[in-house]
Amino acid sequence: MSNFFYTLIIYPLYQIIEVVYRVFFEICKNEGISIIGVSIAVTLLCLPLYAVAENWQQIERNTQKKLAPGIERIKKTFKGDEQYMMLTTFYRQNHYHPMMALRSSFGLLIQIPFFIAAYSYLSNNHDIIGKSFLFINDLGKADALFSIGNFPVNVLPVAMTLINIIAGAIYTKGFPVKEKIQIYGMALIFLIILYGSPSGLVLYWTMNNVFSLVKNIFYKLKNPLKVFWIMMSIFAGFASVFVFVKMNPFQASPVILLAVMIITAPIWLRGVHFIITDVLKDLLDSNKKRTGLFIFSALSLAILTGIVIPSFLITASTAGDYAYIDNYTTPLYFVYNSTLQCMGLFFLWPAAVYFLFGKKVQTGISAMFFIGLVLSLINAFCFQGDYGNVSPELVFTEHKSFKPSMMMFLINSAVLLGTVIFILFLFKKRLFIAINALSSIVFIAMAGLSFVNCIRIQNDFKKIEKNELQITDIKPIINFSKTGKNVLIFMLDRAAGYLIEDAFAECPEMSEQYTGFTFYPNTISFGSWTIQGAPGLYGGYEYTPWSMNHRRDIPMQEKHNQALSMLAFMFENEGFSSYVIDPPYPNYDTTPVFSFFDGHTDVHPVEAIGKYSDIWYTQNNYEKLPIKSMLIKRNFIWFSLFKIVPPVLRSAVHYQDWWSSPTATESVSDFINRYSVLDFLPKLTAVNSDKDCFIFFDNESTHDTGYCQPPEYTPIVRGGVSEVQLDLIKNERWKEDRGFHGLLASLKRIGEWLEFLKENDVYDNTRIIIVADHGSNQTSPLFDGEPTEKRNLEWFNPMLMVKDFYAAGTLKQDDTFMTQADTPALAVTDVLKNPINPFTGNEIKLLSTEEKYKNTIISFSKANAVRSTVNNGYKIQDDDWFTVTGSIFKKDNWKQLKVQNDVLLEE
Structure with missing residues (x-):
């Protein structure tokens, strides 16, 4: 029953509060200001109700004042049942009932549903945890600005109470003592309730009290509505300009429309x-x-x-x-x-x-x-x-x-x-x-x-x-050959190359699992989004953003599908069984659409995400x-x-x-x-294929990450970083970094799978490439120099680790300049006799370093630059293009290219 009333009464307000918070956050990118924005919106929404409440309260005061002499006479003259009967008759004669006294509490009552909705939202808002605002260190916790002995003193609830008392003093000036006691008592009750609450919630209620104080001051003005309209018009004008600059015009349109309505209020009110x-x-x-x-x-x-x-x-x-x-x-x-x-x-x-x-x-x-x-x-x-x-x-x-x-x-x-x-x-x-x-x-x-x-x-x-x-039983979805060759490409979405060295230093035992691998730290991606980086990883240099832009014969959607299927078709053509697991955005959909694999009987596309949770x-x-x-x-x-x-x-x-x-x-x-x-990889793997096998596996555990418990780095399902034994993590920099936790969890599970492949005699005869589509961002730049204005350079450093057939020895490092688009050539070289792209007829081959430099044209555009052109688009929308030579970690090696009409004006 409580859920019924919550869904019916509170949840609509919850969603309004959530949207207001998101609107302010999208505009100002600040959690504290967004909470204040929620308080402003709730206050404005309630203003008409406050006006009604004020009118009812004034009626109640006037009625009480009018009836007070008569009530006093009856109480002096009569006692017991006679007093009750006389008072009842007196109320009836004056068309009054004692229940009408509740009208004086209406102003408080209308705030309760909004308070419950705000409490529910802000208490569950993951955005504010760990975020600071002004003197508040963590909006997700009580402020505890200082301590007296072992007792933490939370300043914000005290400030909230003082503001509430001041607002009440202004509002109740000239009112009966009973009303003043009621308001001051409620202020103290909220102090007790909210004293230990998260600072974000207390900030919201504090700002409500501030705006209540402002509202009470407005009531004392000669023309409060006119003054309020002028102030709101000024604010609306600035807000509309701001959102128009910050947001897409279609997304900003509701805010701009509201601003126009506020500014023109006197005109349309006459019309109304x-x-x-x-x-x-x-x-x-x-x-x-x-x-x-x-x-x-x-x-x-x-x-x-x-x-x-x-x-x-x-x-x-x-x-x-x-x-x-x-x-x-x-x-x-x-x-x-x-x-x-x-x-x-x-x-x-x-x-x-x-x-x-x-x-x-x-x-x-x-x-x-x-x-x-x-x-x-x-x-x-x-x-x-x-x-x-x-x-x-x-x-x-x-x-x-x-x-x-x-x-x-x-x-x-x-x-x-x-x-x-x-x-x-x-x-x-x-x-x-x-x-x-x-x-x-x-x-x-x-x-x-x-x-x-x-x-x-x-x-x-x-x-x-x-x-x-x-699914109640785990069955193999991929297969390996013990006697032939296996080629495995494992894409870890958003696995950053700059984290790999620290990850293996954190868990040195993993080096024994990744025997024969070479790590390439100096690796670049061609875009900072999966939809830009993955095609080159799957299809090579013909499917980098720049190259796809210059193939106008087919839409981007079809070129993307070609990239995802190219290697699988090439290996199938030479007798391999091909397995493609969770390819990213097939057919530009977020749900799997594998129709472009139809007709290829030995290509097996599989959706695994979420199937085994x-x-x-x-x-x-x-x-x-x-x-x-x-x-x-x-x-x-x-x-x-x-x-x-x-x-x-x-x-x-x-x-x-x-x-x-x-x-x-x-x-x-x-x-x-x-x-x-990843955790079920051994159970998802068979080792009895009578054919050579090609496997392309995509996993996003390094993208949609969570906190994990060292030393095994198993997920923390309940709670957050506070539940992690941080003292077990040696690297101070990454202790609370979810990306680092997710990367280690992924590498640990893949490492255990590699041990499974060794035990089943399919490790040595398997070429393995572990690669990412792009890197990820850090608040403090890791590269030499400041990040570019468009995009932090960390986004363009994906991991790349390669193990060739029968390679052995400890993990090595090679600083050769590499790109994610080298992946197909690394996979097919000396394996396929005729490594020809079946869609373009061009050979897939390893490029020299100089050839790579010439082909390294990196897109700094947003993901929507690709997505907005789906179905009727043949190119990425024009944006900034960069190139890099030598060490990618030196900002001086990066250069922005001058492009006009898809032609490089300056190399």
């Missing part, structure tokens, strides 16, 4: 007043009509976003995608959950606001909700857009742009504007019969769609067996983290919002996966999904 008093006069004069229209519209919006759109999404995929997820069996649970959220967001909270205000405000709200409902239906069903497939977690699997075409924008704008004008015409002409008819048709249609879709979902679900959706949790006695269900429950309402807004605003709604804040739980879950594959 005219519409309410003239165009909507029929609603204004009839409480029954406006209340009925509001209830219908709000309920219909909740049904549309909570049931209709989510149920359509489930039926468009399969019920199995949403069945037996974590602790939830039926897909209908997620429809139920989204319905509760939408009932809270579109009905419960709006109804609470609606019934607090007078008939003019109610008329505006009623008409606004009805118009919003009609426009939402038009956007959802007439302007759906083509955004590709959606995963069960409500993530778009194809990296398409959400920006509509100019024609789509103009048509949509014209239709929506025409619809608004038509609805207002119906109101003006008092054609309420037509409005009621339209309302009834819409409601019946949505109710019918909801019922039919839910029945379909349940029927599909009944056909599914639980064991069909879960359930077994891993069970075998390691951990309760599975309910991440997938959490994401579905959170994102369903966002997907519905995405569908009902105009296409021009969908980019803003979807921004960075629905404006979600990363949590420690999500991070650990992603890590386990990848790490479990």
